[in-house]
Amino acid sequence: MNLTAYIRQELQSKKILLMTHLIAGYPSLDANRQMLQIMAEVGVDMVELQMPFSEPIADGPTFVRANQEALAAGMNLELYFNFMQEATSAYSFPQLMMGYYNTAFRMGHDPFCRRVRESGGVGFILPDLPLEEYGDLRPLSETNELSPILLMTPTNRPQRLAEIGAHARGFVYAVARKGVTGKKTEFDQGLDSFLARCRQATDLPLALGFGIGSGADLRQLQGQVEMAIVGSALLDRWQEAGATGYRALLEDLVGGRN
Numbered sequence: 001m002n003l004t005a006y007i008r009q010e011l012q013s014k015k016i017l018l019m020t021h022l023i024a025g026y027p028s029l030d031a032n033r034q035m036l037q038i039m040a041e042v043g044v045d046m047v048e049l050q051m052p053f054s055e056p057i058a059d060g061p062t063f064v065r066a067n068q069e070a071l072a073a074g075m076n077l078e079l080y081f082n083f084m085q086e087a088t089s090a091y092s093f094p095q096l097m098m099g100y101y102n103t104a105f106r107m108g109h110d111p112f113c114r115r116v117r118e119s120g121g122v123g124f125i126l127p128d129l130p131l132e133e134y135g136d137l138r139p140l141s142e143t144n145e146l147s148p149i150l151l152m153t154p155t156n157r158p159q160r161l162a163e164i165g166a167h168a169r170g171f172v173y174a175v176a177r178k179g180v181t182g183k184k185t186e187f188d189q190g191l192d193s194f195l196a197r198c199r200q201a202t203d204l205p206l207a208l209g210f211g212i213g214s215g216a217d218l219r220q221l222q223g224q225v226e227m228a229i230v231g232s233a234l235l236d237r238w239q240e241a242g243a244t245g246y247r248a249l250l251e252d253l254v255g256g257r258n
Helices: 003-010 029-042 061-072 077-090 101-107 109-118 137-143 158-167 189-201 215-221 232-255
Strands: 017-023 046-050 095-098 123-125 147-152 172-175 206-209 227-230
Touching: 017 029, 017 061, 017 206, 017 232, 029 077, 029 232, 046 077, 061 232, 077 095, 077 101, 077 109, 101 109, 109 137, 137 147, 147 158, 158 189, 172 189, 189 206, 215 227, 215 232, 227 232
Parallel strands: 017 046, 017 227, 046 095, 095 123, 123 147, 147 172, 172 206, 206 227
Antiparallel strands: none
16 A cells, blocks of 8 residues: 555545554453454544564553553464454554564564565554664565655754655654653644654655644644554553543544544
């Protein structure tokens, strides 16, 4: 799938898109299936399926605990990719593999790319893999028609942003602030300045993640980015209020697209 074309097509009827996130195996695969069903019924635009990892350095406390508990409950690569294949067969929204580089390293770049593609994934996000370390993972992703999603962060200097922009495919994941996932992001002049620097570095759609948690946030981001990414807020809501609360938050988020 051409993710760039998909995003631009969806933006013809929406002011901003919504990408959601779940951690495979947490709190269980059956709960994940409920989450995906609700996402489909509400109408999200894209989903990250995270393969749990023991040291998820980009994740905040909520996700760290979820990663550890999913692994302790037996989640492994075989179960993960089988679940991805099940999810991509059941739902039409594009799904991305999200994880850490150790997964691709252990599998080998070619088997990793082939397995993501065979499981129905349209790309992958490996936040701990620097651009310079991709090696043959980049041409192999192209061979397998996958988009390797790169991250731009507020600490990147203009030259670095330009380097990332030159190699990015699909869309760019703009990290809203320093630190890890979960903490509320302030939409201020600092964020505006950062997004302006990202715009100068790429013509691809921008997706903003870290600290987004409401439909009001999406409405505020309309015209600034093409897609908002929500993860921790959804998992927190599931833990607090179960499927009913989860659906209510998703409906609020989707309401912020128009």
